[in-house]
Amino acid sequence: MTIDPFAALVGQPQAIELLTQAVRQNRVAPAYLFVGPDGVGRSLAARCFVELLFSSELGVTAALQNRLRQGNHPALLWVQPTYQYQGQRLTAAEAAEKGLKRKAPPVIRLEQIREITEFLSRPPLEAPRNVVVLEEAQTMAEAAANALLKTLEEPGQATLILIAPTPESVLPTLVSRCQRIPFYRLDAQSLAVVLTQTSHQEILQNQAVLSIAAGSAGSAIASYEQLQTIPPELLEDLKKAPASYRKALELAKKIDKDLDTEAQLWLVDYLQQFYWQRWHQPSIINHLEKSRQYLLAYAQPRLVWECLLLSICQK
Template sequence: MSNNPFAPLLGQKQAIDLLTQAVRQNRVAPAYLFAGPDGVGRSLAARCFVELLFSSVMDVRLLPSLQNRLRQGNHPDLLWVQPTYQYQGQRFTAAEAVEKKLKRKAPPLIRLEQIREITQFLGRPPLEAPRNVVVLEEAQTMAESAANALLKTLEEPGQATIILITPSSESVLPTLVSRCQRIPFYRLDTKSLTQVLTQTENQEILQHPAVLSLASGSPGSAIASYEQLQTIPPELLQQLITAPQSHRQALELAKRIDKDLDTEAQLWLVDYLQQSYWEKRHQSGIISQLEKARKYLLVYAQPRLVWECTLLSVYQEFNVHN
């Protein structure tokens, strides 16, 4: 087992250098903003950074125990916060909602009650580590009330470091950004992407160029996209990629999409078809129609009607240019 906590993190040299130097020089900031695309290692970097922080004053023989505890999420000085759904008075993370098969009509949020729990957590000194650490995944999902409450905590964090994980600086309140040191994360080059997918035993994804194009340098997105691909019936996908051959087929495909695929799968399908159609045809009209479909699906319009209109438009666009 490597003594370098950042060993698993590939393709993010600048972030690793900034965080490592902060610990070595004993200049760890009270708050950080880990900003960059989904799936490029921001959460992994946060775990690596926490391990480096906590192990900096620890006997090297205790490192395996620390690594296991951090992996299991049971260290008393670490609080990991994720967006949640509210259901019958209880909060559930996205993973818990899927496991319990809960119906989700709105995206998950970081809620005011969760910020209050952070304040309570930081109200006591660290029990084992040199400082308390709080990690907020998808910080951009904070409601305004939650963001304002967090702002007060950031002004006086005490003996603690708070890490906000977000797609960009623009996706959270400027007042929060101003109190954080920004750590940039970037999309991976082809070599690093291949290495990550191979090391995580996802090398079969490398045989799917459309998925790799869709992922655009994000291993996490590539894995999620490939998993979603497995849920789409191959025959249905093939008929959609070749485009409807008649008005009747367009309507039949729309009916089948509505019947067989949930909203998440339909949104992924929009992305996949945009990528596929653009590579084949370079017709901006088709891409625009699919973009409209995404917007309607996101506001919970009737999916079958959305796909009927979209696929009829795709059929017409293909025939106009044939």
């Protein structure tokens, strides 16, 4: 029984049409650039497209889908940004599993581009072409991007898919060699469908999280998971203005003690949405935005939260 490879991709009809027609008309480009916000289906679309490419004659089967999802197909190389740690390259997920905290974000490294070149030097196995997918292509340093450029000029019997937020975030010479496939933020109905399909329908009851997500199912899920890490008592105290200066200072101390910087930055976003829905006071939102800027500038977090909560306490 054949399967529609794009059945799980919701809210991106233009991308589906462009990719499906490319295969039907036998006009598959050597390279594609999937551009759009995080969490709207770009990586899922890449996987669906690979399924279609690998099964253009026989049709998509459950067995093929399982192999691709497990990452064990010999004609597919999936590349993610990595950290360098004790001589090993670790993806963000692998670093999280080891409990590693890194200040700088992961990047696609020159060594990974060299591995792509080596992979593409071999003829495809069990598929009509080799396929390479590069997630977060904007994280490539200039040396890595220039090395990839040589591969794009002569990809051989292969298709490369670069995934990035905008064309401007990728080296222009790379963009010029790719066919652009646009992805868009999901409307409310599509977002509800995705969250329900992925068993996250409880998020639909949290308007602040949905506002943070701004049409990105991935961002909604990540925000909701972050919400679960905030101590419930702390969150309840923050949902109302501190009753006194003393209470404001106690809350600031607890935030500084219990939450790391990343969680504090997320909390600023959450409170912006929550406070606006509750009070509709631009001055409070401005105070929160200044607090975000101070945290990003490595100001002392406890002092940042003391100033913020004292200002709210006076309202």
